[in-house]
Amino acid sequence: MNVVLALLVGVLVAAGTWLVLQPRLLHLVLGLGLLGHAANLLVFAAGGARPGIDPAFAPGGSLPAQAADPLPQALILTAIVIGFGATAFVLGLAWRAFRELGDDHLPSWRGSEPPLEDEQTEPRR
Numbered sequence: 001m002n003v004v005l006a007l008l009v010g011v012l013v014a015a016g017t018w019l020v021l022q023p024r025l026l027h028l029v030l031g032l033g034l035l036g037h038a039a040n041l042l043v044f045a046a047g048g049a050r051p052g053i054d055p056a057f058a059p060g061g062s063l064p065a066q067a068a069d070p071l072p073q074a075l076i077l078t079a080i081v082i083g084f085g086a087t088a089f090v091l092g093l094a095w096r097a098f099r100e101l102g103d104d105h106l107p108s109w110r111g112s113e114p115p116l117e118d119e120q121t122e123p124r125r
Contacts (some may be wrong), residue, residue: 009042012035013034013038015031015034015124016034017031017039019031020032020035023082024104024106025097029091033087037083039079040076040080043072046072047072
């Protein structure tokens with residue numbers, strides 16, 4: 001099971017990194033989402049059952065067989081909620097930028113630069 005999770009984390013990181021390096025805004029947003037999911041899965045894999053470690057709350061004071069630590073699961077649930085909110089916010093910003101600039105190709109964005117009169121000349125100050 002740990003090998004499968006490790007391979008899945010590797011695939012998600014590779015795909016997320018590839019998407020982040022693309023020049024389109026939607027690819028950037030999707031790549032950041034995949035990297036977040038890979039981090040959540042890595043924390044989940046690291047938070048499995050550990051021999052010799054007692055959980056904070058155990059019924060009857062005894063450790064159930066193959067009990068998982070609840071702290072990483074709570075952290076992952078929190079990270080999923082925060083990631084969902086952040087992704088919704090970034091998608092809203094991306095939609096607004098696409099409507100204002102007319103394109104989602106990041107290298108062609110010139111929103112903060114003054115428009116040039118001609119391709120050969122510098123802008124007037």
